[in-house]
Amino acid sequence: MNVAESARSSIKNVFANKMRAFLTMLGIIIGIGSVIMIMAIGSGSQAQMNSQFEEMGLGRITIMLASYDQSITEQDFLTAKDYAALKENTDVKYLSASLNYSAEVKLLDPKETNRASLTGIYGEYEEIASPEILFGRYIVDNDIALKSNVCVINNSTAVNVFGVADDSVIGKQIHVPTYRGTQKFTVVGVLDNPNAEMESYFSNEAQESIFLPITTLQNLLGTKRFDTMQAVVVDPNKSTEVATALTKRLDILHGTEEKYYAQNTMSLMDQINEMMGMITGFISAVAGISLVVGGIGVMNIMLVTVTERTREIGVRKSIGAKRRDIRTQFLLEAIILTGIGGVLGLILGYAGGIGIGNLIGVTPMITVQSILLAVGISCGIGILFGVYPANKAAKLDPIEALRYE
């Protein structure tokens, strides 16, 4: 008896009792449905996060000292020399460095101040952070060379300091009291900072952001060092290799070993993806336990079916069915039951994913792998839990099966 013949008769038998078939499938439908739903939501939010990463810019590398313990000496700090050296690397598209200094800035009412973070940068920082310039211009190479007292501020800072955020603030000065007296910086540009509100929500003190030419800030602080360096690589897929090349280059320049650490968005994204995958996998596995329950239900019904159809098995054997024929028939029935259950579960799970996705703002994503996995697992359950009943049927003695009442 070939498989097509067996499949035909098995389908007929499964659908002979639709209610029973449906109830048996239910366990599989629920199990596969919940796994698919979780996976669809999981990969949906993963895709969403990845696209956010891509918006932020893939292939961005941040270089810093690996640690700040006693082993760090003055020579280890990153300086303009390193900047020049890394700039030679042709895999690097944009390079900047930054130096941070926490200070205060005088507000509209000169008696009041707000905490401000001064960030010294190179002009190429514009390409790395890609802010939107609302008015004026960004820091340029000339500012670096001249160590000019110019600055670029956030629109929220402009409101706090000048009362407005329009092009009238360009050319005005902001006053930053420091240990070396009050510094005055001429505003040359205003940036859009859509996250300002959220940032102030998360940090208890209002932070004003002020960007200066890095040389200006170094001069002010009497230092030659940078805190970190930032790079954008030409080919984001090579970020990890380029990051390694850059830290190696720094180690050579400074005569050190693995003193520098490079973090890149690509590997950060990989890490988050891995973690998301693990979480999704774990929840799916828990949901998958219901599949075992479903499988046991299938086995139970198959055993009942075999008993009910003992006489049929006897008749089939009496006219020449081999053990294999009987086993195939019942195994196929189990697989058809769980397979159809799996497909229904797939549909239900996806529908559920759309429903829940709507509530939490995630577009569920169903991948070819998850479809194959669902169908494969449900058929696998059919085999796993169908083998025992099918073997039981196959082993029946023909004459005893025929005598069965």
Place this chain on the structure above:
Amino acid sequence: MSVIKIDGLTKIYNQGMIDVAALRGVNLVVEKNEFVAIMGQSGSGKSTMLNILGCLDRPTDGKYELEDVDVSQLRDDKLADIRNRMIGFVFQSFNLLPKLSAYENVELPMIYAGVGSVARRKSATEALDRVGLGDRMRHKPNELSGGQKQRVAIARSLVNSPNIILADEPTGNLDSASGDEIMQIFQSLNKDGATIVMVTHEQDIAACTKRTVTFRDGLIIKDVPVEQKLLGGVV
């Protein structure tokens, strides 16, 4: 070459503490194209014997040769193959599959034999025509009379051209008119060369065969040729 040759056939059923000897050393030879009726009282071992001849059951002891091949101790699947190709079995209670049509029931042995669908269609149609049910092919068993069901069962037993047809009280559940129809078919098949062994309780039915073998207590006590009464319509 005999179709069936049994020698010292014994069957003992274990029933808990007691053993029941259903067959106690039966010897029988059936030649090609014979038509044998097996008779005897209830419980004398007729069905037991026929089931062993049909390879549905195994003897406890003794030898059974079918077409000169010893089949008494073959493995399950080999026996299934013999049942499929060499034996056509007709039961008292028809044993048709209720969900399948007459045609599908007749087709089934050929499916297990691996016959292609075109050849199956031809043979099944021929067999159903032969038993006069060419116009009832799509009917389910519960849409057929007892006699018609038994004729479907006979058609099913014929499709793989078996070496022997075995029938255990094929007319036992039928009225005498339907019984005669069945016997007409058997006589006609026998005329065309079929070898038939059937169990019956009825003298009238046995009279339609060519030889009567009588059992008592698991042994053959009588084995005589019969003056065959040919039924009308047999050609």
